[in-house]
Amino acid sequence: MAGRRGAGGGGRHRDLGEQLRELVVEVAAVRRALIANVGEVEAVQRQLAEADALASSYRFRILDDGRIEDLDKVVVGGPGSRLDDEDLYRIRQVRPDLVERVKRLLAQAEDADAELTKVLRDADLNLMETGDGSLADAAALGEARGLAETVEPPPPGTPADNARWWESLPAETRAAMAEAPPPWLGNMDGIPAVVRHTANINRLDDERTVLQGQAAQLRSRLNQPYPGPGGRLQKSLDQQELQRLDDKLKSLDQINNVMERGDRQLLVMDSSGERMKAAVAIGDVDKASHVAVFTPGLESAVEKGSLGDYDQSMNLLKADAQALVARDGGNVATVTWMGYEAPQLNETLEPTDSVVADNAARRGADRLADFYRGINESRTNDPHLVAVGHSYGSSTTGYALQHEGTGVDSAVVMGSPGIGTPHYSTIGVPDGQIYNLESKWDPVADLGRFGFDPSNMPGVDNLSTSDAVAADGRQLKESAGHGTGGGGGYLDKGTTSQYNVGVIVAGKPDLAVDARG
Known part of the structure; x- marks a missing residue:
């Protein structure tokens, strides 16, 4: 009886272990997706905050469904309407720019949501992964990133100050930050080169996304009229800024090319x-x-x-x-x-x-x-x-x-x-x-x-x-x-x-x- 009871317990233990393994692998897949999407979601949030601020400054409001509301209720060509240069600029340039921004942000958010939904669906189907990129890797990266994100940047200081701050961190925290360093470590003199390298490599795509978003906004603005006495000057300034953004995007390509040399x-x-x-x-x-x-x-x-x-x-x-x-x-x-x-x-x-x-x-x-x-x-x-x-x-x-x-x-x-x-x-x-x-x-x-x-x-x-x-x-x-x-x-x-x-x-x-x- 004891032997049979032991065999049955062993079988249940194996079943439970397998169920736990499946559950943990599903969790790892979801965690991996969340880690991959966090940067994109944060970028959308930052750009939405910028759009909200721009809308407010020109007396517009972005509604929950993405529509743009004119708080001044100005209607172009309406009965008895008299539009000054500021109103024309608001309605003919700022409003279309806001519409385009919100449209792009909604598309980015939908893409992120679709990707996460796919991973959740796959996890629900109990996909089992092995080898590289499996549970252990995802868990380690997730834990390192979670720990690293709890560390606040040190006050601005000299390279010696930065080095002392780094050495003052617990060994576990340094190891986590070396594995998943926050972006602000990349250009910090006094931090080990390998950590700076990882931080900068990790933010290459985010840097490109930000620059592309800024360039898209300027291109949208340049497609609109520039009214008023200062319109020509402002357009010239916007064209120069767009060229600078395009040059920075070319720079990222050049950096990528060099890094591929190994x-x-x-x-x-x-x-x-x-x-x-x-x-x-x-x-x-x-x-x-x-x-x-x-x-x-x-x-x-x-x-x-x-x-x-x-x-x-x-x-x-x-x-x-x-x-x-x-x-x-x-x-x-x-x-x-x-x-x-x-x-x-x-x-x-x-x-x-x-x-x-x-x-x-x-x-x-x-x-x-x-x-x-x-x-x-x-x-x-x-x-x-x-x-x-x-x-x-x-x-x-x-x-x-x-x-x-x-x-x-x-x-x-x-x-x-x-x-x-x-x-x-x-x-x-x-x-x-x-x-x-x-x-x-x-x-x-x-x-x-x-x-x-x-x-x-x-x-x-x-x-x-x-x-x-x-x-x-x-x-x-x-x-x-x-x-x-x-x-x-x-x-x-x-x-x-x-x-x-x-x-x-x-x-x-x-x-x-x-x-x-």
Whole structure:
């Protein structure tokens, strides 16, 4: 009797276990759907709040069924109606824009609802999943995201403050935030690179959705008349803003293209301001023994493909430096830092923001200095950190290195119009660790516009850009002109200048080829 009773209990236990498994898998499917939809729902809510605010400011109201009510009850062409410019603008431009916004938001909400309904229906049909993306993965991600969302951002602070805040979190919370980091961690200097990368990658689609929504609103507005004396000016401003939004969307495409090359970390993605800012590392910035941060100059812009071009140069530089440090057990990471808005020749700028002024360089330097600090602060062991700057980017680099405590160990400037000071002693790198490269026929390198011509500055080591022989016997080629690539540029493979940058990044300056004369 006891044996039979035990067998029956065992069978019921197995049945109950199977039922629980089925139930939990269904719950996992629903949780996964909710996680996937939460971003879209939040975006709809934000856009609806914006539409409500716009409607209220122009004396409209959005009804529950999506219709737009005119609180002033103005009827175009009605008996005795006299419409001023403001009423015409409200009715002919604002109202159609609101109608289009609400229509689009309803469509987004219906799509989200349909997707969730499908998952709920599938769960009700008791779909069983195995392998990747199964219960364990969904549960872990859901729990991590839930825990991470309970953490409030720290007060604005320095990279050191951010690093201390991160380390002060319980280990379980840090692990959860590394698994599912909130978006605001992506651009926070002092946070581990791998966490910043995950946060930025996770918000790429959300960033695109927001920008597309803003662009759609502007296109709808531009299809309407612009009445009144200021209409022409407002239309021109809207056209310029639409171009900026389209450029930022192109920038997201460029970022995606670079990330698909693999072994990359997206350390900055910032759509505020006139243009998209970004920084992409090759290798692991958290673990590399040598980290080089390259800052480009005039005309560099993510939407123009500059990020992809410089990333290729940094990939070659990383390979060359890695070959030099491999025997010592070291490893190298290189970063293309486009975290500031470099001057563009085709823009109409205030004189203070043009390439002949240093305002953009100084603003960029504040961000760049924090980026340097953040790399050191986020690690338990400091890497050999090398700052590399070209053209206007070398001036930005020079200003950044005049900030205290950047942790930069060596600096290389190429085609530099000046590093922001006539005195080497104000540059915060160890003595003898700032190097200058000036190619043949590079007019910018002799300008000395921002401080002094580095090639004539005491304390700066001038390295060769001429034909030369490397320490390992390789024949190196001369570089010419002001460019970094495209044949004979500062960072083209096989040039003396590119070789010299590589040995500095590798921490082997004794292998560099010095300039003569």
